[in-house]
Amino acid sequence: xxxxxxxxxxxxLVQIRxxxxxxxxxxxxxxxxxxxxxxTGKMNTNKKGIGGMFSAIGRSLTSGESFFITEAxxxxxxxxxxxxxxxxxxxxxxxxxxxxxxxxNTGAFLACDGSVTYVMKRQEIxxxxxxxxxxxxxxxxxxxxxxxxxxxxxIVELPITPDAxxxxxxxxxxxxxxxxxxxxxxASGTFGFTSGEGLVxxxxxxxxxxxxxxxxHSLADALRPFFPSSxxx
Numbered sequence: 588x589x590x591x592x593x594x595x596x597x598x599x600l601v602q603i604r605x606x607x608x609x610x611x612x613x614x615x616x617x618x619x620x621x622x623x624x625x626x627t628g629k630m631n632t633n634k635k636g637i638g639g640m641f642s643a644i645g646r647s648l649t650s651g652e653s654f655f656i657t658e659a660x661x662x663x664x665x666x667x668x669x670x671x672x673x674x675x676x677x678x679x680x681x682x683x684x685x686x687x688x689x690x691x692n693t694g695a696f697l698a699c700d701g702s703v704t705y706v707m708k709r710q711e712i713x714x715x716x717x718x719x720x721x722x723x724x725x726x727x728x729x730x731x732x733x734x735x736x737x738x739x740x741x742i743v744e745l746p747i748t749p750d751a752x753x754x755x756x757x758x759x760x761x762x763x764x765x766x767x768x769x770x771x772x773x774a775s776g777t778f779g780f781t782s783g784e785g786l787v788x789x790x791x792x793x794x795x796x797x798x799x800x801x802x803x804h805s806l807a808d809a810l811r812p813f814f815p816s817s818x819x820x
Contacts, residue, residue, distance in 0.1 A: 588700045588733050592678055599678055600671040601698065601735060605661030610701035611668075613657050617697060619669040623662045658701075672697055672737035674803060679742050681762065681797075684731040688765040691726040691736060695761045700732030727765050736762050740801030747790045757786040758802040764794030 588611055589604040600619055603611060618626060659668050672678065673694075681689055683703060690708065699705075708727045728734055736742075738761045747753050747767060757771060768791045790796055 588698070590680075590698075590733075590735070596677075598675045600669055601678060603659070603668045603670065603698070605659065605666030605668060606664050607661050607666070609666070610658055610660045611698055612701065612703075613659055613668075613670050613698040614672070614696055615657050617670040617672060618657070618659075619671045620667075621659070621669065622665070622667040624666045624668045625660050625662055627658045627660070629656055629658055670698055674737070674739045676738040676740045676799060676801070677742045678735055678737050679797070681728075681734045681736060682732075683728045683734055688728045689734070689762050690765050691728070691734075691762045692760050693726075695736045695738065696726065697735040697737045699728075699734040700730075703728060703730040703732040703734055705729055736797070738797075738799035739803045739806075740799050743798050743800060745796045745798060747792060747794050747796060749791070749793060752789060752791045753796065755788050755790065755796060755798055756802070757788055758804055759798040759800075760788050761797045761799050763790065763796040764792075767792045767794040767796070 591602045592599050593602055594600050605611065605624055615628070660666075678697060683689060691705075696705075705726045705728050708725050742761065745753060745755070747764075763769070770789045771786055772789065773786060
């Protein structure tokens with residue numbers, strides 16, 4: 588995938604150059620502009636037929652992903668495609684391949700090479716019920732190539748080592764090495780009522796976690812008092 592991250596550093600977009608018949612997968616609805624590129628909406632699954640349809644429905648219901656994903660294909664050697672995430676924040680590439688795959692939080696995926704796919708990995712029941720990292724399932728990359736992920740705010744890379752596990756607020760987690768072990772628990776008290784925090788992820792092992800510097804749910808809570816309510820009218 589031949590791409591350039593351009594624009595303001597806080598609100599960038601990605602320009603992708605496509606050769607004839609070259610394909611990339613992009614998040615549904617993220618196209619900003621295109622030239623000599625054809626977009627095709629496909630079911631969000633690698634399976635075909637009825638089985639593929641139910642697989643896509645299952646992904647949508649259990650993980651919050653879109654039922655469809657968009658495939659962009661170059662119609663000439665001068666194909667050009669601009670994409671942008673739904674929320675303001677940084678965009679970074681992750682290179683995946685043999686021995687190096689990632690798990691992605693809901694909403695982190697922006698685009699990937701045509702040679703990269705992903706599967707849904709079932710979480711333990713506690714993680715599924717209390718986690719915000721994909722619900723019953725989380726996305727795990729497969730194949731070789733580049734994956735572009737987006738966040739709200741800045742992206743910070745945090746190392747995890749066996750002698751230094753790390754606890755991270757659940758709403759800030761964007762992506763992590765698939766080889767890491769993790770658990771989800773309440774920060775303190777009853778759902779964090781005593782400390783003001785909610786759910787946290789505890790990561791163990793050797794690898795990297797990518798976090799976003801801002802929490803979109805906290806922003807929504809901060810803005811809610813300024814929105815007119817239906818009762819006020």
